[in-house]
Amino acid sequence: MKSQNRIQILGINFFNGTEQMVVNILVQHGGLLVVPAGPALVNIREDADYYRSLRHADITIPDSGYMSLLWNLTHRKKINRLSGLEFIKAFVNDRAVQNAPGILLVDPNENESIKNKDFLISKEFKAEAIGSYLAPIYGKKKVEDEVLLAKIEIEKPAFILVNIGGGTQEKLGLFLKENLSYKPAIICTGAAIAFLTGAQANIPDWGVKAYLGWFFRCLHQPKIFIPRYLKAFPLAAMMLKHGANNPGQQRSPLPA
Numbered sequence: 001m002k003s004q005n006r007i008q009i010l011g012i013n014f015f016n017g018t019e020q021m022v023v024n025i026l027v028q029h030g031g032l033l034v035v036p037a038g039p040a041l042v043n044i045r046e047d048a049d050y051y052r053s054l055r056h057a058d059i060t061i062p063d064s065g066y067m068s069l070l071w072n073l074t075h076r077k078k079i080n081r082l083s084g085l086e087f088i089k090a091f092v093n094d095r096a097v098q099n100a101p102g103i104l105l106v107d108p109n110e111n112e113s114i115k116n117k118d119f120l121i122s123k124e125f126k127a128e129a130i131g132s133y134l135a136p137i138y139g140k141k142k143v144e145d146e147v148l149l150a151k152i153e154i155e156k157p158a159f160i161l162v163n164i165g166g167g168t169q170e171k172l173g174l175f176l177k178e179n180l181s182y183k184p185a186i187i188c189t190g191a192a193i194a195f196l197t198g199a200q201a202n203i204p205d206w207g208v209k210a211y212l213g214w215f216f217r218c219l220h221q222p223k224i225f226i227p228r229y230l231k232a233f234p235l236a237a238m239m240l241k242h243g244a245n246n247p248g249q250q251r252s253p254l255p256a
Helices: 019-029 038-045 048-055 065-074 084-092 110-122 146-155 169-179 192-197 205-209 213-220 222-230 235-242
Strands: 006-009 012-015 031-034 103-107 130-134 159-162 185-188
Touching: 006 065, 012 048, 019 031, 019 084, 019 185, 031 169, 038 048, 038 065, 038 235, 048 169, 065 235, 084 192, 103 110, 103 146, 110 130, 110 192, 130 146, 146 169, 159 169, 169 185
Parallel strands: 031 185, 103 130, 103 159, 159 185
Antiparallel strands: 006 012
């Protein structure tokens, strides 16, 4: 990826371009794509494995409107905020993606797996090219899945769409990237596809452009998302202090 298409924030190389540019890179070269949200970025000092997955991804999308706004207010070189929702729309509507020899859905449960597969079929994906894998409940620390790894090695899908929770999916994506014998596109967009299937809140295009995706999610499930987004506020202090640089890992307190 050309350096002019990257901006480093908190030691992470964020992609600075358009949704279609990202799709084209994935179609041509594969690689690991991650989409960190603002509340998750606050945890990079405490969760070394999560931070490592962001730094070793091939493409990191600046999905957080909060982060993008903070950066653009304080830096001359601006970043083009690129939402995971807009990316997934471009991805599923791309003819090269639709005609790919295989796509594997990694889903949290059977219900979402069915919805996601039906949605892809409605977007002209071939039903026989869509594989499915129900992810187990992974631990909070190291995330590895030898069963999934073996399945991918057998089926060799061109695309692996990981639709599980943020903070976990990125670690799983890096595990796959580092252990697979070939280079598929590993796309860790979490709930993005659920906005299109109806499993998550409906966010209009103007809401995405106005950085209001968080608002619609809070209206849809306030008990879940209001506390989650409140956790993102310390990100401002981190960015003002560290800017482009690695904030480092916090040391664990010594035992009493």
